[in-house]
Amino acid sequence: MSRLHVSxxxxxxxxxxxxxxxxxxxxMDLSRGSVVVDAKSLLGVxxxxxxQVMNLNVYAEDCxxxxxxxKPYIAA
Numbered sequence: 008m009s010r011l012h013v014s015x016x017x018x019x020x021x022x023x024x025x026x027x028x029x030x031x032x033x034x035m036d037l038s039r040g041s042v043v044v045d046a047k048s049l050l051g052v053x054x055x056x057x058x059q060v061m062n063l064n065v066y067a068e069d070c071x072x073x074x075x076x077x078k079p080y081i082a083a
Contacts, residue, residue, distance in 0.1 A: 012061065013037070013061055024077060033067040042054070
């Protein structure tokens with residue numbers, strides 16, 4: 008499993024993120040506080056809000072290409 012922090016500023020970024028992660032067969036979830044949603048669910052991700060740092064859990068070992076694809080959304 009790999010874990011990253013991500014953040015979105017607006018609904019357009021969430022839509023782009025979901026489109027990118029849907030291309031991969033890995034199971035993924037996003038969490039903020041006690042709320043956990045499927046990272047491939049547009050509505051689920053929007054529920055977590057904007058301008059918030061979220062945890063992205065990817066349940067795969069080799070996901071380097073995925074991390075390159077979502078690089079604009081990785082929070083420092």
